Amino acid sequence: MAVRKIIRMGHPTLRQPARPLTPEEIGSDEIAALVEDMVDTLHDYGGIGLAAPQIDEPVRLAIIDMPGGESRYGDIEAMPLSVFANPQIEVLDERRAGYWEGCLSVPGLRGFVERPQHIQVSATDLDGEPISLTLQGFAATVFQHEFDHLDGRLYIDLIDDTRKLVFEDEFARYGDPTGTDAPLPDQR
């Protein structure tokens, strides 16, 4: 096990599409070891998701670990630690809602991003078994954020109003500087 360095915005790997894993790779010791490192890294840095490119491994692999309950994102549903290889998203309903997103590769910042809130996720687990999940609300946002990393996309690319890209400290103090989005429950 090892905590790896999370690369930050500006590193070219974060802007490259990651390559798919072959079925042979998905069951391999190398990928199992990479996932162990990703879990150690996510838990060390603190966060709810990590994509392999964030530790400079440009493959289509991501993990999500959402404790659920009250959080800085409001009351969220739990998603136990899960691994997704070669994930794909199908949007089931184009209606969007926004959250103040953050990213371990863009430390210290938060930004308001609107995304579809009803999606279907298809992927493969580490045993090569298919995974199919239907997600709504905040969970739908989290999965889209993580899987965007596999296409070289960061949440800041999706901020419509750049006044809503702020430092975390100022966000905790002032909330939305434009006053158009209600502050989150724990930030009132």
Ligand code: NI
């Ligand atoms: Ni991120």
